[in-house]
Amino acid sequence: MSLKIASWNVNSVRQREGLVVDWLDRHQPDILCLQEIKCEEHLFPARFAEVGYHAVAVGQKSYNGVAILSRQPLTVTNRRLPGFAHEAARYVEIDWNGIIVGNLYLPNGNSGSAAGFQTKLDFFEALYGRARALLEAERDVVLTGDFNVCPTDEDFRPGALSASDALIHPASRAAWRRLCWLGLTDAQRAVQPQGRAFTFWDYQAGAWDRDSGLRIDHALLSPRLAERLESVRPDRDERARPQPSDHVPLVTTIAG
DNA sequence: ATGCCGGGGGCACCCCGA
Secondary structure (H helix, E strand, O other), X not given: OOEEXXXXXXXXXXXXXXXXXXXXXXXXXXXXXXXXXXXXXXXXXXXXXHOOOEEEEEOOOOOOOEEXXXXXXXXXXXXXXXXXXXXXXXXXXXXXXXXXXEEEEOOOOOOOHHHHHHHHHHHHHHHHHHHHHHHHOOOEEEEEEEOOOOOOHHHEOOOOOOOOOXXXXXXXXXXXXXXXXXXXXXXHHHHOOOOOOOOEEOOOOOOOOOOOEEOOEEEEXXXXXXXXXXXXXXXXXXXXXXXXXXXXXXXXXXXX
16 A cells, blocks of 8 residues: 655644645645644644544644644554653654554754753654664554754755754764664655755745755655655745745655 | 744743754
8 A cells, every 4th residue: 555644844733724734635645744733632723624634633732742634544553752751742653554653743952951952862762762662563664753853964054053053963963873773764865865855944044045944854764664665855845835834844655 | 142033822022943
């Protein structure tokens, strides 16, 4: 069975409801993973159901929040990342026809000083544990979402970040590599080994107009799914629309 | 060194984002 799965940090699902409905209508993914919904579950828009998508939302007031939309009824396997003790709504996981799909919003790590950065590393550690358990059980796995890490220097426009930014901190990158070295494939780099594939442009300082972007939204695939990988693409067109999110959808297709 | 933009909470600015 083929799978078209997208990940999109929408920076408030209530502000972006119309854009999301329009995008679903035009792209018809099997699954859309949302991050930064920025609302509690009871405020999550009902309109996605009206256009044929089942939804699971894990939210909180003001900050964070993740959700998964699916054309098929949802089988939720986790509403929190096992091993991550913090309350923040940053992870939701489903079983889609035998494929485990983990939708994550990794802490940025720039706020809250040393403790804030440690929370980022704590999330990575818990994600490593979850991925290892799933891979040891030989499960098919997609981990997708906003990882808040630029894996290499090709993944941000020079000048877009300071050298001390948590998105390019050596410890953040080491945690990303350790996760990949479990045997997960960075889908974007499998189809495009080099060059820019930005998924985020800041609202400030004309970042979009200057193409001063970052690649921080990713899809990691377990070995059998990596073999079936067909395409990966950030949908840059969405960044040019009125009142856009600062992130664009990352669309991954896996052959049947 | 700071604001540049934008969302949420809530009604004055402040926190957070990347």
